[in-house]
Amino acid sequence: MPSDYSDGNPLETNDINMDDVAYCYFNPETAGGPKLLKVTHDKFHRLSHYVSSALLDLRKKDRMYLCLPLYYANTMFSGFGAVVLSGSSMFLSRDFSESKFISEIREYGASWFAYSGSMCNSLMDQKVMIDDHENPITKCVGSGLRADIWVKFKQRYGIDKVGEFYGADEGYGWFFNLLNKDKTVGFCTRNHMIAKYDFIENRVVTGYGGWCRKSKKYETGVLLVEIDEETFLNIDCDRNSKFVHNVLRRGDCYFNTGDLLRRVDVGFSFLLNHYEFVGRVEDYCRWKGANISTIEVSGAIDSVDSVEYCCVYGVAIPGTNERAGMAAIVSTDSELDLDGLSRHINENIPHYARPVFLRELRGVGEKRTMRIESEVLKYEAFHPNSAGDPVFILRPGAENYQLLDAELYQDLISGVAKC
Structure with a gap:
């Protein structure tokens, strides 16, 4: 120097x-x-x-x-x-x-x-x-x-x-895998709870007396983190929808992370509960009475050699209050191997979790980043003319996906045809 x-x-x-x-x-x-x-x-x-x-x-x-x-x-x-x-x-x-x-x-x-x-x-x-x-x-x-x-x-x-x-970005509760356990985000020293979540009403489930209900021991739920008195005084918690009041006792306040976690068994851990990150609340969709993890479905499809990128999300179906699974796929080949992909999905994904719609993303090219933006895909949904990409549908009882044309699309929208 x-x-x-x-x-x-x-x-x-x-x-x-x-x-x-x-x-x-x-x-x-x-x-x-x-x-x-x-x-x-x-x-x-x-x-x-x-x-x-x-x-x-x-x-x-x-x-x-x-x-x-x-x-x-x-x-x-x-x-x-x-x-x-x-x-x-x-x-x-x-x-x-x-x-x-x-x-x-x-x-x-x-x-x-x-x-x-x-x-x-x-x-x-x-x-x-x-x-x-x-x-x-x-x-x-x-x-x-x-x-x-x-x-x-x-x-x-x-x-x-x-x-x-x-x-979470707001930083009210952090989990670290300090004990080097497998398949876990670790533990958190701040007061928190894994609460039951209603995916239809999009809210935390409450029970007798209006208190939030805890998830069962190894059941997936939404993470709520208790905030301290100083944070409570510095933030207008009453007007912020991310904060939940009267969770376990009157007057308490928890931050709703919007993230789904579940407790996992990692063996000896000094009595510290360890958790696995499951996904965001919006990464789940409810279809025909089943809660479907879009992350798990995406992981199953990603394992196909001909699939370069995959993004799974839920799309609203007219006449129902549920969302059907839809997968947007970037293929490594010039054309999507629809038959091979159909076989893989049937063999590796439970029938209730199989995507109802597939969209082959074309022309992504150099604009593609390490993750596919899902908000635009959700907005475009399963319209057959979405950005010029072909959309396929898995009809009830069928084993292979078929092309979704304008006529079938109108039948789905009007309720004549069922998914």
Whole structure:
């Protein structure tokens, strides 16, 4: 360092408090358009410390491989912040590339990396190489690793520790997999409950006296996190629909995350309840009396070799108060193998959860990102002229999907034909 530079902190830092805003970011997935979210120095420091010390036990010799954008909310504290606090180093890749992932990790000697769920899915879709596990990686951190590929992902890339975590953007309750258990987001030390949820009425189920009903031991429910008195006084909870009052006792207040979790058995865990992230409330649709997880259906379809990307969502059916499953698919081939896909769906997905509609996404090309935007797809629904893409339907009792034409579409809308 040049002699005319001070090794002390800049004078401006004397005027910065932990409650001041450290940075802001936009969450593009909120209803009504992107929402500006603020992160204080206190929150940034606490979450970064959790990752660097408690979750991954980072040392100065560790080197991170980061191929996700820094404008991702979680990447800032699980990547940049953790590296700064631990005094370790980082290799920042320009973008995520399945073909360059392992080669760059080997070249730059990275010992850990940050992941997203879609990134892990893409890596598992790549052709298996016998030396995939021959790399310096020992641990990783992120959120969204699917339970059905968790163990296979660790074994394939020789990973010892998966630092999965979960947290809502508002940050009222965070879960960390501190004990390195498989297929779990870990535990939370803040008061919380998994409440029963009515997918038809779109509300938390209440019982005698108006109190919220808890889900059964291993049953899926919506996560409610109790907020403290200071938060209650600083936020107008009465006018914010995300807050639920009188949950377990009169006068209490819980934050409704809108996320579905379920408790899982992970063996010995110091009596700390561990949970699996199931999905968002909007990731579920109710069809013919069954609650269907669009994430689980998407995972089953994603395993087909000819499917490059898949997004499953619910679409409203006129004359009912339910939503039928619909899958939008990007094929690796020039034309979708409809017969092969139909067989796979019939063999691997229960009859009640099979998508009623399929949409072959064409012309996505270079505009495709690591995830397919679902809001536009939901809006366009199953109209046969949706963006010029062919739409297929699985009729009751049929084994194969057929093309949905304008005549059949009108019959469905008018109620003449049934799904």
